[in-house]
Amino acid sequence: MADAPTPSHAPSASPNTRPADTPTRPVALVLSAAMIVAFFAHIAAGMAAPGLMGAPVSWFFGASVHVLISLVLLTAITIASWIYVFTAPGEDA
Amino acid sequence: MAPERLIAGGVFFAFTLVTLAITLVAARQAKSVGAFYAAGGKVSGLGNGLAIAGDFISAATFLGLSGLTFAFGGDMLYFGVGATVGWAIVLFLVAEPLRAMGRYTFAEAVSYRLSKGPIRVFSAISVLVVSLPYLIAQIVGSGALVESLFGIDYRWAVVGAGVLMTIYVAAGGMIAATWIQIIKACLLVGGGTVLFILALKAFDFNPAGIIASAEAVHRLGTNVDAPGNYFTAPGAAFSLGLAMAFGIAGFPHLMMRFFTVPDVRAARASTVIAITINAVFMAMVFVIGMAAISLLTVDGPHLGADGRLVGGGNMVAVHLSRILGGPAFFGFISAVAFATILAVVAGLTLAVASAVSRDLYNQTLKNGTADPGREIWVSRVAVVGVGLVTIGLGFAFEGQNVAVLAAIATSIAASVNFPVLILAIYWRGLTTWGAIAGGVTGMLVAVGAIILGPDVWVKVLGHAAPIFPYTYPTLAAMPAAFIVALSVSTLDPTPRGRSERASAATG
Numbered sequence: 001m002a003d004a005p006t007p008s009h010a011p012s013a014s015p016n017t018r019p020a021d022t023p024t025r026p027v028a029l030v031l032s033a034a035m036i037v038a039f040f041a042h043i044a045a046g047m048a049a050p051g052l053m054g055a056p057v058s059w060f061f062g063a064s065v066h067v068l069i070s071l072v073l074l075t076a077i078t079i080a081s082w083i084y085v086f087t088a089p090g091e092d093a
Numbered sequence: 094m095a096p097e098r099l100i101a102g103g104v105f106f107a108f109t110l111v112t113l114a115i116t117l118v119a120a121r122q123a124k125s126v127g128a129f130y131a132a133g134g135k136v137s138g139l140g141n142g143l144a145i146a147g148d149f150i151s152a153a154t155f156l157g158l159s160g161l162t163f164a165f166g167g168d169m170l171y172f173g174v175g176a177t178v179g180w181a182i183v184l185f186l187v188a189e190p191l192r193a194m195g196r197y198t199f200a201e202a203v204s205y206r207l208s209k210g211p212i213r214v215f216s217a218i219s220v221l222v223v224s225l226p227y228l229i230a231q232i233v234g235s236g237a238l239v240e241s242l243f244g245i246d247y248r249w250a251v252v253g254a255g256v257l258m259t260i261y262v263a264a265g266g267m268i269a270a271t272w273i274q275i276i277k278a279c280l281l282v283g284g285g286t287v288l289f290i291l292a293l294k295a296f297d298f299n300p301a302g303i304i305a306s307a308e309a310v311h312r313l314g315t316n317v318d319a320p321g322n323y324f325t326a327p328g329a330a331f332s333l334g335l336a337m338a339f340g341i342a343g344f345p346h347l348m349m350r351f352f353t354v355p356d357v358r359a360a361r362a363s364t365v366i367a368i369t370i371n372a373v374f375m376a377m378v379f380v381i382g383m384a385a386i387s388l389l390t391v392d393g394p395h396l397g398a399d400g401r402l403v404g405g406g407n408m409v410a411v412h413l414s415r416i417l418g419g420p421a422f423f424g425f426i427s428a429v430a431f432a433t434i435l436a437v438v439a440g441l442t443l444a445v446a447s448a449v450s451r452d453l454y455n456q457t458l459k460n461g462t463a464d465p466g467r468e469i470w471v472s473r474v475a476v477v478g479v480g481l482v483t484i485g486l487g488f489a490f491e492g493q494n495v496a497v498l499a500a501i502a503t504s505i506a507a508s509v510n511f512p513v514l515i516l517a518i519y520w521r522g523l524t525t526w527g528a529i530a531g532g533v534t535g536m537l538v539a540v541g542a543i544i545l546g547p548d549v550w551v552k553v554l555g556h557a558a559p560i561f562p563y564t565y566p567t568l569a570a571m572p573a574a575f576i577v578a579l580s581v582s583t584l585d586p587t588p589r590g591r592s593e594r595a596s597a598a599t600g
Contacts, residue, residue: 028185028186029185029186031181032181032185035178035181035182036182039178039338040331042171042174043331044327046319046320047320047324047326047330050316053320054318054319056304061299061300061304062301064319066319066320067318070170070173070174073177073178074173074174074177077178078369078373081180081184081368085362088358088361
């Protein structure tokens with residue numbers, strides 16, 4: 001069956017290559033794993049100890065530990081993403 | 094007509110006229126297949142990042158999640174953090190290889206080295222299955238919004254949104270959809286930021302006041318910002334977590350946008366901009382929802398005779414804008430929210446239409462030899478068909494929570510498309526039948542679990558208890574898809590399977 005014509009703006013690729021042939025930076029795998037572990041640990045903590053996660057943090061406007069951790073995660077993921085992009089190789093993968 | 098309705102109407106019609114003009118200009122440029130599907134690959138990283146953020150920050154995010162915060166407090170943050178994790182996974186693992194492929198649709202990306210025909214048929218079906226619940230979420234939100242704002246009947250509101258969406262996409266394709274998203278993203282983020290600042294101002298810029306006031310009036314009391322109020326079972330929370338973290342990479346209408354930029358660097362820039370907007374917006378929506386808890390409990394036109402919010406729980410942010418910003422801001426936020434829905438629906442419809450016209454019509458029926466003009470014509474017919482189906486389903490799902498509907502769509506994407514896409518990118522051993530078997534398994538388990546779950550089995554069909562205990566099916570469906578895809582690919586006894594494994598082994 002005929003393949004789709006490669007669009008003019010697309011990088012050329014040999015028929016026997018696929019994205020797996022393009023190496024992913026190890027830091028991408030490490031960051032992904034760290035984020036996933038942190039996120040699901042956050043969920044697990046909230047489900048296992050809702051009282052502890054709901055406890056107010058006096059220096060954080062009285063908001064709960066859960067809110068604090070959520071904001072920390074949002075901030076950390078955003079910063080990590082910017083660092084990842086700024087340190088990425090300049091050439092196309 | 095009340096002043097806020099006049100203002101909202103004015104803003105809405107102004108937006109409509111501007112975007113229709115963009116659509117007409119875009120239609121002139123959308124003559125080629127590449128321009129129609131992928132905007133010619135000429136969208137900048139910043140523009141594409143705004144468009145991606147616009148695609149994701151939909152009615153479900155702004156209206157639905159502020160409503161969920163209002164009703165259940167802290168559990169909304171699992172949606173917000175999960176979505177940000179999902180975008181980061183897209184950045185780290187998916188965006189670059191996907192853009193490097195230079196294909197137009199999800200099917201073309203998955204079938205990069207596999208057998209094109211069967212994969213395309215499966216992918217086209219999966220795009221439909223994933224996109225329809227998301228379309229329903231948007232169209233239901235539009236109906237509720239226009240109903241409460243203009244007093245127009247819900248069904249006419251749905252019809253209006255459906256017709257406008259059809260015109261946008263059928264005429265302008267991806268160029269129009271991208272520019273509409275960019276404009277909408279700026280308006281929504283701007284409007285949301287102003288609402289966030291006004292909410293802080295109402296409490297003298299003291300977040301502690303927002304928390305204390307919410308705790309004082311909410312039925313959950315001091316537990317209002319604790320987890321475990323919406324998710325009462327760990328399995329439900331983990332299922333939602335899986336959906337948010339992995340579903341975004343499975344949304345065809347979001348992944349399509351990585352084909353609209355000129356290179357991998359622009360794809361990376363797009364994603365990190367989308368991540369930033371998403372993270373900031375999620376935090377702001379949480380504050381908006383928490384502030385609304387105390388501000389919307391006072392009497393006012395936002396409360397009906399039964400003491401409930403007019404228009405339901407999805408209208409929290411809209412009502413708050415009236416209290417904090419007056420009629421003009423109320424009108425502006427309402428119009429922007431409606432425009433948000435319109436724009437997201439346009440992007441989704443384009444993804445579905447491209448699956449039908451490109452994957453089914455051109456690549457499958459015509460063996461990739463269809464006349465480009467004819468292919469675009471088929472796509473436009475598909476847009477009209479999707480528009481009609483969406484309007485019909487919008488009637489059927491009136492009154493459903495839009496955030497929950499959207500999260501269900503995300504869970505299907507995580508269960509059907511994500512396993513196949515990630516294996517296609519990273520595992521050389523994936524075979525054609527392994528991909529199809531895994532995807533179909535994910536689809537059947539996901540759809541089956543949704544039907545047997547609390548939202549359909551109990552709320553719609555009226556049974557006493559659900560057979561599948563969770564709203565979101567990801568906990569069962571996503572692992573099933575991975576296991577079946579891996580197993581079938583490894584054990585596939587067909588000549589094609591043996592050939593694909595041998596090809597993978599030799600590199």
